[in-house]
Amino acid sequence: MRLKVFVFFLLLSITGMSQTGREARIDSLENALKIAAHDTTRVNILSELTRSYGGIDSLKCFENGFKAIALSKKIYYLKGMADANINLAGGYLDYFDVENAKKYFVIGNNFADKLIAKDSSAQHMKIWLRGNYNLGVAYGYEGNLEKEIELAAKTIPIAQQMGDKMFVANGNTNLGIKYANLSLYDKAYEMFTISQKQFKEIGTPEDILYHSLAFATSLAQMDSLDRMKSVLDIAKTNLDKIPNSFYKGPYFGELGLYYGRSGEFKNALKALDRSYAFYKDHQSNYYLKLLYQRYADIYDKMGDFKKAKEYTLKHINFTDDEHSISDKVGSYYKLAKYEAGLNRFQQAYDYLKDYVIALDSARVGELGNDMQQLEMEYKTATKEKEILKLENEKNETALALEKKKSQNYMLWAIASVLVLLLFIGYYGYNSQLRKARKKEHQQETEVSLLKQEQQNQVFSALIEGQENERKRLAIDLHDGLGGRLSGISLNLSKLDKDEPKEYPKTQLKKVMKDLDDSLSELRTIARNLMPETLVKFGLKAALKDYCSSRTGNDTKVTLQFYGTEKGINLNQQVTMYRIMQELINNAIKHAKASEILVQFMRDGNKVDITVEDNGIGFKEETLVDKADGMGISNLRTRVAYLKGDLEIHSEENEGTTVNIQITLDAT
Template sequence: MKKIIRFFGLASCLFLIPFVGFSQLNTSATIDSLRKELKIAKDDITRVDVLSELCYILPKVDSLASFKTGFEALELSRKIKYKKGEAAALFSLGGAFMDYFDLDKADQYYDRGFPIINAIVQKDSSKANLKIWLRGYYGKAINYSYRSNPTKEIEWTDKVIPIAQKINDLDFLTNVHTNLGILKMNVGQNNDAYTSLKKSEQINNKLKAPKRIIFTNLTIAGLLHNMDSIIQMKPYLDAAKKYLDKDLNSIDWQLYYTNEAQYFSGLNQYEKAIASLDKAKVIILDKQLNQEYFLLMQRYASVCQKHGDYPAAIKYMTEFIKTATDKKIPLDRFKGYYKRSQYEAAQENYKNAYNDYVLAIDIYDSLETENHLKNIKELELKYDSAEKEKEILALTVKNEQKKSQTYLLLGLASVLGLLLFTGYYIYNQRLRKARKKEHLHESEINLLKQEQQNKIFSAMIEGQEKERKRLAIDLHDGLGGRLSGISLNLSKLDKDEPKEYPKQQLQKVMKDLGDALTELRAIARNMMPETLVKFGLEAALKDYCSSMTGNETKVMLQFYGNEKGMNINQQVTIYRVIQELINNAIKHANASEVLVQYIREGNKVDITVEDNGIGFNLETTEEFQNGMGISNLKTRVAYLKGCLDFHSEENEGTTVNINIIIDAA
């Protein structure tokens, strides 16, 4: 489980922070300019260069047009054997597939372009060639970010920064520092992120590029939100809006509104936050921004969660899961189910939370399986590579027979080792699945047992109280009525003063009957305290503690809070528990002072009953281990789904602590 949490903790950093590649910052004016260049292009090389650049810029505006121009550039470059154009086209298509979130395809196109551009740069490291090299290697870094692999992303980013500085490509450097700042945010390194973003801000001021200034200011605003510096977000939002107001059709409005939503959410202005996200959604759907739609659903859910609107959070997370399923992105499905399980649990929909959590674990296990299979594939590749190296070395061996035997033995040993490894892996996977099924089965059984036990406790307690109530009514209305009648008759005889009946004896009988009535009423009150039914738990406890206070015993009650939200069964059960503890303190512990504390804070109830009696040894006292009284106490507290704790020492008194959560009862 800890492994899952660590995995999700890293992956979920992207959950609330928009990650935007530098290609988004290109303007529609640039696209129009390139299309004009394409129309007047006089040769195929120029056409390839323009088509590749269009493919690189278009994904955020028109994905279909991006793919069309990219494949046209690739086909034409191969036709005229223009290697530089082929590399540029491959890298642009890689970016297009990445924006479309087909990360595997993106990797394929990047990897096909690297050998071509590396060969070109070895011969000619001009600025133009290095720019294409930067585009490919940095595109690969961004692809790692979409795969939630910050280690690889940093590794590939470190490769490009020195080259960008070497050719003084400020336009490229500002994008690298911006995205590196976002990466640092994603892994929680906020101070380093701020440093990178400020570097980007300085370069943008030199370039005087409004689009980049907008994006950097909005990114810094998002960082300040993560650092809980909500008030400091406003100047950056205002600075970005100053430029955005000059271009009402800018695609960056969606980023502004998502950051504005975080600002309002931080100020606890929930309605305004949702309204800002709604504005962003209109732009995202209109522009068909696939990745931003993912992030928007997560942002909706996050805002709703923060403000306690869990039904809305569940709705948005369900949409996120559906989109991830349609796009076949298992990592996002894992994040979605895991997060939704938390929202369901917060709503006390424990069955739904359990189901979502199981689905998340299944997806995580499948991801782990894919990693293992990749490791096996890497072993096979290493094995093939080793075999090739052996073949080269074997050319120097004169004895062909020995060489063949050596290869055969090595091959058999390697294949045998690989088979053993594969067999062990398959066995281990089956064992893991069997253990997981067993664990799930045990969890279900325990859940059913707990539910059954709760039903038994509930039925038992309710039955006891109904029986007590019935007995109380019978005693009061039946026997009590009879005794009262006898008392009235004897009183009448006493008034008549018959000579055959001694007055002194009649008075004694009347006194005995009066005592019997008093005792009868006490029994009825103990069985179903009338004060509790009419006035509540606090009044009933005060009445009982007062009745138990006498010349030799003092029972004190400290009642803080109320019984609001408790049903009558819960109140009666708490009353019985305290009643039993007070009786034990007086009857068995010979206590002269008993202190009862009832403290309620929110849904949490803490009860303490402390006496100065003789105490006892918890481990050796047989009555404590097996006594019916203690057993009944434990049963009643279990019915309330609470915790019961005894502290006692001989001649030092006894303290009993009970903790109850009202919602759980």
């Protein structure tokens, strides 16, 4: 459905005019048409009315367009024939009639080619640019991105040379839309950012609205909700400047999308209601189809399956015929889910059957394309065989005429020599092959032994690490918590023995404080064993909690977390947490650091961990001597378990930096 959303905004750009004052402009053009004295003037006014009525009144759009074409042909007015056909094509594109749009774009562009061949003034070049660029847009609707890119590359540089900043700004926004449709979000963001600056410089409030709404939809696909809200705020500022704007409905539709993605469902429904109120009197408007889907998504998230089903049915039964196979597949699957949620299992089963039929249709379509490709390959192969057959027949005829007895004897002799050479070669080849196989087997055995040895070392190191962790836990329990509890026991025994006559408030306060300290130490030990925050809320929250707990009067621990832990399994997250925990402890205990920076950066399947401190440091050549005291061998074992790389850089009195690189696919 994402493609359709962007198509809606793309349609708003191809009219090439602001909605501000459109009604007044239409009235002005209608009045001018009544008093026009010349046919060329009438053609120009009719053509402009075709553009102005586009997307508003299809009947008047097409009526004026065909009148302009007929009159321009009658007087053979080349500019009028080009402009009228291109504007009529834009009208068809407003209503998703791509075939007719392409037809009239091609006719208009042919006239535009002749027009600029005679007079390439800026006025004529703008007609040529609009026709060729929007023909590419029409191809893009059909999925022919190659043709769309070709025509965009042909027109945008020419517009830039002409200084047509508005055309370039629209072109960059539309490129952003196209890249977002292809999920090339970095490129989409770049193009939207460029056109945002361009529209800010030259655009009207309506132009900025068009750009901001398209940008906001793209940001929603990127899950960049903070940036989406700031762009929607820009849209709202410009919307307030335009009474009765055409963009009022789309603005509240995108605001509803933002609130829905942010989990503010009540605000989302209010925004969608305001958008629906804008379109409710135009039940065939394409944007309603999009609103129905957004209503359904929000009610789905709220758990209201009855409402979700109602709006999904409105979406799938919309009056247009633009439902793709994938759209139907998704809708039927959701309907089955909602019916099951309402305990209507028979209806759920029926929708699942519709889902399977739609899914099969999609596969049949793919199979049809494959069959066409195979048919082309078969025809090509058949032709090649026929050519080869003719050549062989020709060669055989030539050889039959040239055969002689002497050549037969020569052929027998050559054949005997070849057989002998082949036998010798075959014997030598087999001998070399046996040697190669034997060597390869030996190498495989050696590699297998090395892998086994490496695994044994890793497992031994892990077991050793576990034993050290258990020893540390035993020491913490015996020396720390055990000592505190023994002290509490002695104090209570002493209190019982002394049998105070008055209420022993002071002694009991001391006992309560010791109990609180014991509980705090117990929680610390438990958190070190398995952080509860990590299990419940993930790696980021656990690290934030741990860094906060280690920050005190003498030490500041700062966490910078970029990316997400989604897709990283719990064992991997725990291991990464232990690594960073050990590095922070080393920085505090051994390096005496006052400032520690912890960075976690996730880019796709790449994870980079950096822990940097301003402690006393050490000479790197002494790292082997310090390894046991600082737990370096344990660190290397954990990094090896994640199949990562560990680098340590340190200088005396200059601090220490530890870098770890992990590829998640390798774990």
